[in-house]
Amino acid sequence: MLSINNVTKTFGGVVALNKCATTVKQNEIVAFVGPNGAGKTTLFDTISGLIKPDYGNITLSIDDNTEELTKISPEKVANLGISRTFQQVRLFPNLTIQDHFIIAQSKNDMRLLAQIVAKNHMHEKDVPFHKKILEQYGIDRDLNLYVSDLSYGQQKLLQIAMAVMREHKIIMLDEPVAGVNAVVQKKIEDILISLKKAGETIMLVEHDMEFVRNIADRVVVMDEGSVMVDGTPEEALSDSQVLEAYLGE
Numbered sequence: 001m002l003s004i005n006n007v008t009k010t011f012g013g014v015v016a017l018n019k020c021a022t023t024v025k026q027n028e029i030v031a032f033v034g035p036n037g038a039g040k041t042t043l044f045d046t047i048s049g050l051i052k053p054d055y056g057n058i059t060l061s062i063d064d065n066t067e068e069l070t071k072i073s074p075e076k077v078a079n080l081g082i083s084r085t086f087q088q089v090r091l092f093p094n095l096t097i098q099d100h101f102i103i104a105q106s107k108n109d110m111r112l113l114a115q116i117v118a119k120n121h122m123h124e125k126d127v128p129f130h131k132k133i134l135e136q137y138g139i140d141r142d143l144n145l146y147v148s149d150l151s152y153g154q155q156k157l158l159q160i161a162m163a164v165m166r167e168h169k170i171i172m173l174d175e176p177v178a179g180v181n182a183v184v185q186k187k188i189e190d191i192l193i194s195l196k197k198a199g200e201t202i203m204l205v206e207h208d209m210e211f212v213r214n215i216a217d218r219v220v221v222m223d224e225g226s227v228m229v230d231g232t233p234e235e236a237l238s239d240s241q242v243l244e245a246y247l248g249e
Helices: 040-047 074-080 097-104 109-117 124-136 152-165 182-197 209-215 233-238 240-245
Strands: 002-011 014-024 029-033 055-062 065-068 082-084 170-174 202-205 218-223 226-231
Touching: 002 040, 014 040, 014 055, 014 226, 029 040, 029 209, 040 170, 040 202, 074 082, 082 152, 097 124, 097 152, 124 152, 152 170, 152 182, 182 202, 182 209, 209 233, 218 233, 226 233, 226 240, 233 240
Parallel strands: 029 202, 029 218, 082 170, 170 202
Antiparallel strands: 002 014, 002 055, 055 065, 218 226
């Protein structure tokens, strides 16, 4: 489905990605792990079109159609079906939960954002659906609440909900459980397992190895911009090189 082929990216004299290569198959959860600076987020940014590689390419194949993501804009990548979240929560604090759901369902976020700010765009028919999303994601708050009034964990849940609501083929989550409490982490774990059962394809960057063991079908261990190990959680997280270089054992 997604093919990452010898992707290399340097920033000045720093090699962020070094002939990075792996694949992601449909309906699997793949976790990308590794120490800080291993290139995980840079790889996600490259897949998303935010960074252009120096060498290599990334292709997305759906049915009989193949697109090279490294040659198109981030907007086109998103519209092809790559939906993602970021390490830091990226929401609009002065907009409501309802506003964010409307944005997630649009293919032209900025134009719709202007309409929301101008109070000219009403989506009353979507209210029952949006309330159902709140319930499914464990966000026990009113749709008209400003996002700035949500807890950090609720904002994380909202980001994931928005990524799923956007029309997509692959969901990419960058550190989905970083900084959240145990209750929210368990909720996110349950959500991701349910999404996989529903046929979703999920890529995630994560440092919590217990969380990774619980949900991942495959683990890609990165170090110095390259893939060190690519296998099941049991294979990857028990590999002697991984234990020495990443887990410090």
